[in-house]
Amino acid sequence: MMRPFKSLISLEEALEIVKSAIKPIVRTEEIFISDANGRVLAEDVIANMDVPPFDRAAMDGYAVRAEDTYGANQFKPVILKLIDVVRAGEVTEKKVGVNECIQVATGCKMPPGADAVAMAEHAEQCEGKIKIFKPVHPRANVSGKGEDISAGSKVLSTGEHLNPSRVGTLAALGIQKVRVYERPEVAIVPTGSEVANLGCELKDAQVYDINSYTLSAIVRENGGVPIKFDVTPDNYEDVRNAMVNALKYDMAVFSGGSSVGESDILCDAVRELGDVLFHGVQIKPGKPILFGVARNKPVFGIPGYPTSCLSNGYRFLLPAARQLARLPKRKDIVVRSKLAQRVVSTLGRSQFLTVRLEDGFAHPVFKESGAITSMADADGYVDIPANVDLLEKGEEVDVILL
C-alpha cells in the first residue's frame, strides 16, 4: 500500500522541467488603462498622434523670433514689444513679427511667427516692453511637434509589463483601452478527508483547509486568478473527477496528500489523464511534490502540510504562475541579515528555512512541517542549498521576503 518515492531529482532539475512544460497564456482581453497597471500588453502600441501634438513652450517666458535676440547681453538687452499674453491651453491669433514677442507659459502652443522662447529668468518686463538679456537660438525652449513621439511610431511592444509610467504613456496618446493577456485561471483543489472547508464545523479528526488560502494568495499576487474548489475527499474517484474539472482551467494545483497513500492517489490520477513529470524533489520541506501535464495543462500535487505547501508555493507555484501569466521572473526582495542561531540542514536537500526578522537578526521559526506558528511568524525565508549542512550562528544570510 505504501510505495516509496523512487529517485528524487534536484530542485534545479525540477524547476527546469516545470519551466519547459508551461505554455504562457494566449487569451487576451481589452481593459481600461486605469485597470492596466501590472498587466502584460498583448499588442504593440503604435502612436496615433504626435506628442506633443503641436510646437509648445518648454519654459515660462516669451515667444520670440530667435534672430531678434542675437547680440543681447546683460548690459545691452534687446527690447521687444509685448503684443499678447497666452496661458497654457489658450491660443492666440496674433503673429509674432519683427522685434515683437508674446508672453507664454510652459506647455503653451507656440504662437505663429515665433521660433524660440526666451526664459522669464533672462527677461524683464517694463511698460509693455520686454528686455531680453540673453540671446536664444532657433527652437530654444521649444518642444517640437512629434519630437517626443511621432505618429505611426511603435511606443510599447507586445509582452511588455505595464507599470505606472507605461500606463501614463498610454494616456499621453489618448488611449483609453488596451489589449492585455488575460490573467490565467488556476484551479486550487484541497484534498483529504481530514480537511474541512472554512465555515463548516470541524468533525472529529478534522482540521481546516489552510493551503487553498495560502496558494490562492500566491497565485493572485503573481498574475493569476485562483479558482478555489471545495475539499475533495481523498479517494481515487473523487480526486480523478475533481482533476477533470480542474484541468478545464489553465493550471491545476492539488494540495493535500501528506501521507504516502494520498500522494499515490493523486499520482495515479495524473497518470490516467496525462503524464507525471516528477514526483519527489530533493527539498526540505515539501519533498513529495508532484508535477505533470494532463489534458495539455500543467498540474501540481503539493503535500498537505502547511509549511511544505508554503515552501512549494513559493518555489514552484510562484514562478509557474508568472510564466503562465507572461510576467517577468519575480525580482525577490532580499534582506541581508545575520542568523540568530545555528541551523543544521540536510546534505542533499535544498532547505526552505522560514525566518522572522527582528533586531537585525534572522530568527528561524520553523518548528515542524505541520506548524502554523512558523507560518504566522515568518517574514521571509533562507534558501539553503543542497550542499550545505550547517549555518553558524551570526552567519550572514540572504532572507527572501515572503
Added chain:
Amino acid sequence: MMRPFKSLISLEEALEIVKSAIKPIVRTEEIFISDANGRVLAEDVIANMDVPPFDRAAMDGYAVRAEDTYGANQFKPVILKLIDVVRAGEVTEKKVGVNECIQVATGCKMPPGADAVAMAEHAEQCEGKIKIFKPVHPRANVSGKGEDISAGSKVLSTGEHLNPSRVGTLAALGIQKVRVYERPEVAIVPTGSEVANLGCELKDAQVYDINSYTLSAIVRENGGVPIKFDVTPDNYEDVRNAMVNALKYDMAVFSGGSSVGESDILCDAVRELGDVLFHGVQIKPGKPILFGVARNKPVFGIPGYPTSCLSNGYRFLLPAARQLARLPKRKDIVVRSKLAQRVVSTLGRSQFLTVRLEDGFAHPVFKESGAITSMADADGYVDIPANVDLLEKGEEVDVILL
C-alpha cells in the same frame, strides 16, 4: 505675476516633513480572508481553538504504546498485533492495548491507548503482524493537541501586514473574516486648461491628462484607492473648489501647474484652506513640488510635466500613501548595473534619473521633463544624491525598479 521660488529645502528635509504630517488611517472594515492578502490587520487575532485540535500522527506508520517498542533493533524487532487501519479524517473506536498497534496515516487523530507513532520506514508488515525495528519514545512522531497554537493565545497582532502565509494562519483557526484597516482614498486632481480628459477630443493647444493615470497606479500599488477627478481649469476659484472636494478624502494630490503661475494658484488655495509646509525642493526633475496640510488632510501639488510627476510620484506620493495605509516602507527592488553612458547631474539637486535596463547596462532614457518616451522606456531609476555632479560611463549604480 511670476513669483520665484524662495529657498528650496533638501529632499531629506522634505520627506521628513511629509512623514511628520501624515496620520495613518484609523477606519477599519471586515473582509473575507480570501481578500485579505496585502492588507493590514486592525485587530489582534486570538486563537479560538487548539491547533492541532487533537493529538495527531506526524508521520505515516503505526500508533503504538512507546513502552512496547523499547529494546527493538534491526536484528530483533518487536512484534505487535495490527488491530485496525485508520486513514486521515477517520476515527477508530479501538484502543491500542499491550503489544498492539493501529496503522495510521500522517494527520490522523491518534487512537486511544497509543502514545507514539513508529514510522513506516522502521516497520514491516507480515500476516497481520507488524515488526518494529526501532524503539520510539513517548510522543515520538505525534503532534500534541494545541502544541502549535493553544486556544486563547495571540497569533497575529494589530498592524501586521498580511502575506500568503499569514492568511493561511487565519484559515487554520477557522477564521473566515478579519478586521483590517481600510485602504485610504486618495483624490487625484489633474489641473490645467491645456489638459484634456481621456475620451474627449483634443482642442487646439491641449494635451491629454497623463499624470492622473500614473499617480493613480502608484497609489493603487501602494495600498490606496485612487479617486480620479476630472480636469480642473487652472483658475483660482475652480482649483479652490476642487480642493474643498478633494479634501473630503484621506489625501489630495493635485497634478498640474507646470508654469510658475499655475503653481502659485495651487499654493494660494492651500494657504487659504490650511498651511503650505514646503514649496520647492532641491530635486531634479520635479523641483516645484508643494506640500501642505489643509482641513487636517495632507495635500500635494505636483508639477504637471509627466516625468516630474513620475519622479515626485515615486519619491513623495509612494511613501506617503504607504504610511497612510499603514503599510511597511516599500522594500525597493534594486538591480546593480553599469551606466551605459556618462551622466552629468546638478550639484545641489537630487536627481531622479530614469533608465532602461538592457544587456546588463543602465541606459539613461531621460530626454526632458515633458518627454513621454522617457516614461515608456523606463524600467527603473537611479537616485543621484545632491552632492554628486558626475557619473562616469561604466560606473556601477543601483537601479530602483519602477
